[in-house]
Amino acid sequence: MIILIALTVALIVYAVLRLLNQRKYLKTLTEDQFREGYRKAQLIDVRExxxxxxxHILGARNIPVTQMKQRLVEIRKDKPVYLYCQSGSRSARAAQLLHKKGYLDLNQLKGGFKRWTGKVKF
Structure with missing residues:
Protein backbone atom coordinates (compact mmCIF):
# COMPACT_ATOMS: atom_id res chain seq x y z
CA MET A 1 0.00 0.00 0.00
CA ILE A 2 2.81 2.39 0.88
CA ILE A 3 4.50 1.66 -2.46
CA LEU A 4 1.29 2.48 -4.32
CA ILE A 5 0.95 5.80 -2.49
CA ALA A 6 4.61 6.63 -3.14
CA LEU A 7 4.19 5.88 -6.85
CA THR A 8 1.08 8.04 -7.03
CA VAL A 9 2.84 10.93 -5.31
CA ALA A 10 5.86 10.53 -7.61
CA LEU A 11 3.61 10.64 -10.70
CA ILE A 12 1.88 13.78 -9.45
CA VAL A 13 5.20 15.50 -8.70
CA TYR A 14 6.53 14.52 -12.14
CA ALA A 15 3.42 15.89 -13.89
CA VAL A 16 3.60 19.20 -11.98
CA LEU A 17 7.32 19.64 -12.68
CA ARG A 18 6.79 18.87 -16.37
CA LEU A 19 4.00 21.45 -16.58
CA LEU A 20 6.11 24.09 -14.84
CA ASN A 21 9.03 23.39 -17.19
CA GLN A 22 6.72 23.57 -20.21
CA ARG A 23 5.62 27.08 -19.23
CA LYS A 24 9.24 28.24 -19.63
CA TYR A 25 9.29 27.54 -23.37
CA LEU A 26 5.65 27.37 -24.50
CA LYS A 27 3.26 30.33 -24.39
CA THR A 28 -0.41 29.44 -24.23
CA LEU A 29 -2.33 32.21 -25.95
CA THR A 30 -5.98 33.21 -25.86
CA GLU A 31 -7.76 33.27 -29.20
CA ASP A 32 -7.31 37.05 -29.44
CA GLN A 33 -3.57 36.85 -28.68
CA PHE A 34 -3.21 33.95 -31.12
CA ARG A 35 -5.04 35.87 -33.85
CA GLU A 36 -2.78 38.91 -33.33
CA GLY A 37 0.40 37.01 -34.10
CA TYR A 38 -0.25 33.94 -36.22
CA ARG A 39 -0.17 35.73 -39.59
CA LYS A 40 3.46 36.74 -38.99
CA ALA A 41 4.37 33.24 -37.84
CA GLN A 42 4.37 29.64 -38.96
CA LEU A 43 0.85 28.37 -38.27
CA ILE A 44 0.89 24.61 -37.80
CA ASP A 45 -2.05 22.30 -37.23
CA VAL A 46 -0.63 19.19 -35.53
CA ARG A 47 -3.79 17.09 -35.89
CA GLU A 48 -4.01 14.12 -38.23
CA HIS A 56 -8.71 24.13 -40.02
CA ILE A 57 -7.66 27.69 -39.34
CA LEU A 58 -7.23 29.62 -42.57
CA GLY A 59 -3.53 29.63 -43.54
CA ALA A 60 -2.49 26.65 -41.42
CA ARG A 61 -0.15 23.90 -42.61
CA ASN A 62 -0.81 20.36 -41.50
CA ILE A 63 2.19 18.71 -39.86
CA PRO A 64 0.77 16.00 -37.57
CA VAL A 65 2.60 15.50 -34.29
CA THR A 66 3.08 11.87 -35.36
CA GLN A 67 5.17 13.09 -38.35
CA MET A 68 6.87 16.06 -36.66
CA LYS A 69 10.33 14.48 -36.27
CA GLN A 70 10.48 13.54 -39.95
CA ARG A 71 9.25 16.96 -41.12
CA LEU A 72 11.34 19.34 -38.99
CA VAL A 73 13.00 20.72 -42.14
CA GLU A 74 9.65 22.33 -43.00
CA ILE A 75 9.69 24.46 -39.83
CA ARG A 76 12.03 27.44 -39.59
CA LYS A 77 13.81 28.18 -36.32
CA ASP A 78 14.04 31.92 -37.01
CA LYS A 79 10.27 32.55 -37.07
CA PRO A 80 7.67 32.15 -34.34
CA VAL A 81 5.78 28.86 -34.38
CA TYR A 82 2.04 28.88 -33.63
CA LEU A 83 0.68 25.41 -32.92
CA TYR A 84 -2.78 24.07 -32.40
CA CYS A 85 -4.59 20.74 -32.22
CA GLN A 86 -8.11 19.83 -31.23
CA SER A 87 -7.82 20.63 -27.52
CA GLY A 88 -4.19 21.47 -26.64
CA SER A 89 -2.49 18.24 -25.59
CA ARG A 90 -0.95 17.31 -28.96
CA SER A 91 0.26 20.85 -29.57
CA ALA A 92 2.00 20.73 -26.18
CA ARG A 93 3.71 17.46 -27.21
CA ALA A 94 4.75 19.01 -30.52
CA ALA A 95 6.15 22.05 -28.68
CA GLN A 96 8.16 19.80 -26.39
CA LEU A 97 9.73 18.09 -29.40
CA LEU A 98 10.45 21.42 -31.11
CA HIS A 99 11.96 22.83 -27.92
CA LYS A 100 14.32 19.86 -27.67
CA LYS A 101 15.39 20.55 -31.27
CA GLY A 102 16.25 24.18 -30.53
CA TYR A 103 13.09 26.09 -31.48
CA LEU A 104 12.61 29.09 -29.20
CA ASP A 105 9.43 31.05 -29.99
CA LEU A 106 6.70 28.46 -29.40
CA ASN A 107 3.03 29.32 -28.92
CA GLN A 108 -0.15 27.30 -28.67
CA LEU A 109 -3.84 28.12 -28.93
CA LYS A 110 -5.57 27.84 -25.56
CA GLY A 111 -8.39 25.30 -25.82
CA GLY A 112 -7.35 24.26 -29.33
CA PHE A 113 -9.35 24.24 -32.55
CA LYS A 114 -12.58 23.26 -30.80
CA ARG A 115 -12.62 26.71 -29.13
CA TRP A 116 -11.62 28.65 -32.28
CA THR A 117 -14.28 31.11 -33.50
CA GLY A 118 -12.29 32.73 -36.32
CA LYS A 119 -12.14 31.91 -40.02
CA VAL A 120 -12.04 28.24 -40.93
CA LYS A 121 -11.26 26.52 -44.20
CA PHE A 122 -12.79 23.17 -45.15
Missing part, protein backbone atom coordinates in the same frame (compact mmCIF):
# COMPACT_ATOMS: atom_id res chain seq x y z
CA UNK A 49 -4.78 14.76 -41.94
CA UNK A 50 -8.39 13.52 -41.70
CA UNK A 51 -9.06 16.01 -38.88
CA UNK A 52 -7.38 18.82 -40.85
CA UNK A 53 -9.57 18.11 -43.90
CA UNK A 54 -12.73 18.47 -41.80
CA UNK A 55 -11.75 22.07 -41.01
Missing amino acids: PQEFKKG
Whole structure:
Protein backbone atom coordinates (compact mmCIF):
# COMPACT_ATOMS: atom_id res chain seq x y z
CA MET A 1 0.00 0.00 0.00
CA ILE A 2 2.81 2.39 0.88
CA ILE A 3 4.50 1.66 -2.46
CA LEU A 4 1.29 2.48 -4.32
CA ILE A 5 0.95 5.80 -2.49
CA ALA A 6 4.61 6.63 -3.14
CA LEU A 7 4.19 5.88 -6.85
CA THR A 8 1.08 8.04 -7.03
CA VAL A 9 2.84 10.93 -5.31
CA ALA A 10 5.86 10.53 -7.61
CA LEU A 11 3.61 10.64 -10.70
CA ILE A 12 1.88 13.78 -9.45
CA VAL A 13 5.20 15.50 -8.70
CA TYR A 14 6.53 14.52 -12.14
CA ALA A 15 3.42 15.89 -13.89
CA VAL A 16 3.60 19.20 -11.98
CA LEU A 17 7.32 19.64 -12.68
CA ARG A 18 6.79 18.87 -16.37
CA LEU A 19 4.00 21.45 -16.58
CA LEU A 20 6.11 24.09 -14.84
CA ASN A 21 9.03 23.39 -17.19
CA GLN A 22 6.72 23.57 -20.21
CA ARG A 23 5.62 27.08 -19.23
CA LYS A 24 9.24 28.24 -19.63
CA TYR A 25 9.29 27.54 -23.37
CA LEU A 26 5.65 27.37 -24.50
CA LYS A 27 3.26 30.33 -24.39
CA THR A 28 -0.41 29.44 -24.23
CA LEU A 29 -2.33 32.21 -25.95
CA THR A 30 -5.98 33.21 -25.86
CA GLU A 31 -7.76 33.27 -29.20
CA ASP A 32 -7.31 37.05 -29.44
CA GLN A 33 -3.57 36.85 -28.68
CA PHE A 34 -3.21 33.95 -31.12
CA ARG A 35 -5.04 35.87 -33.85
CA GLU A 36 -2.78 38.91 -33.33
CA GLY A 37 0.40 37.01 -34.10
CA TYR A 38 -0.25 33.94 -36.22
CA ARG A 39 -0.17 35.73 -39.59
CA LYS A 40 3.46 36.74 -38.99
CA ALA A 41 4.37 33.24 -37.84
CA GLN A 42 4.37 29.64 -38.96
CA LEU A 43 0.85 28.37 -38.27
CA ILE A 44 0.89 24.61 -37.80
CA ASP A 45 -2.05 22.30 -37.23
CA VAL A 46 -0.63 19.19 -35.53
CA ARG A 47 -3.79 17.09 -35.89
CA GLU A 48 -4.01 14.12 -38.23
CA PRO A 49 -4.78 14.76 -41.94
CA GLN A 50 -8.39 13.52 -41.70
CA GLU A 51 -9.06 16.01 -38.88
CA PHE A 52 -7.38 18.82 -40.85
CA LYS A 53 -9.57 18.11 -43.90
CA LYS A 54 -12.73 18.47 -41.80
CA GLY A 55 -11.75 22.07 -41.01
CA HIS A 56 -8.71 24.13 -40.02
CA ILE A 57 -7.66 27.69 -39.34
CA LEU A 58 -7.23 29.62 -42.57
CA GLY A 59 -3.53 29.63 -43.54
CA ALA A 60 -2.49 26.65 -41.42
CA ARG A 61 -0.15 23.90 -42.61
CA ASN A 62 -0.81 20.36 -41.50
CA ILE A 63 2.19 18.71 -39.86
CA PRO A 64 0.77 16.00 -37.57
CA VAL A 65 2.60 15.50 -34.29
CA THR A 66 3.08 11.87 -35.36
CA GLN A 67 5.17 13.09 -38.35
CA MET A 68 6.87 16.06 -36.66
CA LYS A 69 10.33 14.48 -36.27
CA GLN A 70 10.48 13.54 -39.95
CA ARG A 71 9.25 16.96 -41.12
CA LEU A 72 11.34 19.34 -38.99
CA VAL A 73 13.00 20.72 -42.14
CA GLU A 74 9.65 22.33 -43.00
CA ILE A 75 9.69 24.46 -39.83
CA ARG A 76 12.03 27.44 -39.59
CA LYS A 77 13.81 28.18 -36.32
CA ASP A 78 14.04 31.92 -37.01
CA LYS A 79 10.27 32.55 -37.07
CA PRO A 80 7.67 32.15 -34.34
CA VAL A 81 5.78 28.86 -34.38
CA TYR A 82 2.04 28.88 -33.63
CA LEU A 83 0.68 25.41 -32.92
CA TYR A 84 -2.78 24.07 -32.40
CA CYS A 85 -4.59 20.74 -32.22
CA GLN A 86 -8.11 19.83 -31.23
CA SER A 87 -7.82 20.63 -27.52
CA GLY A 88 -4.19 21.47 -26.64
CA SER A 89 -2.49 18.24 -25.59
CA ARG A 90 -0.95 17.31 -28.96
CA SER A 91 0.26 20.85 -29.57
CA ALA A 92 2.00 20.73 -26.18
CA ARG A 93 3.71 17.46 -27.21
CA ALA A 94 4.75 19.01 -30.52
CA ALA A 95 6.15 22.05 -28.68
CA GLN A 96 8.16 19.80 -26.39
CA LEU A 97 9.73 18.09 -29.40
CA LEU A 98 10.45 21.42 -31.11
CA HIS A 99 11.96 22.83 -27.92
CA LYS A 100 14.32 19.86 -27.67
CA LYS A 101 15.39 20.55 -31.27
CA GLY A 102 16.25 24.18 -30.53
CA TYR A 103 13.09 26.09 -31.48
CA LEU A 104 12.61 29.09 -29.20
CA ASP A 105 9.43 31.05 -29.99
CA LEU A 106 6.70 28.46 -29.40
CA ASN A 107 3.03 29.32 -28.92
CA GLN A 108 -0.15 27.30 -28.67
CA LEU A 109 -3.84 28.12 -28.93
CA LYS A 110 -5.57 27.84 -25.56
CA GLY A 111 -8.39 25.30 -25.82
CA GLY A 112 -7.35 24.26 -29.33
CA PHE A 113 -9.35 24.24 -32.55
CA LYS A 114 -12.58 23.26 -30.80
CA ARG A 115 -12.62 26.71 -29.13
CA TRP A 116 -11.62 28.65 -32.28
CA THR A 117 -14.28 31.11 -33.50
CA GLY A 118 -12.29 32.73 -36.32
CA LYS A 119 -12.14 31.91 -40.02
CA VAL A 120 -12.04 28.24 -40.93
CA LYS A 121 -11.26 26.52 -44.20
CA PHE A 122 -12.79 23.17 -45.15
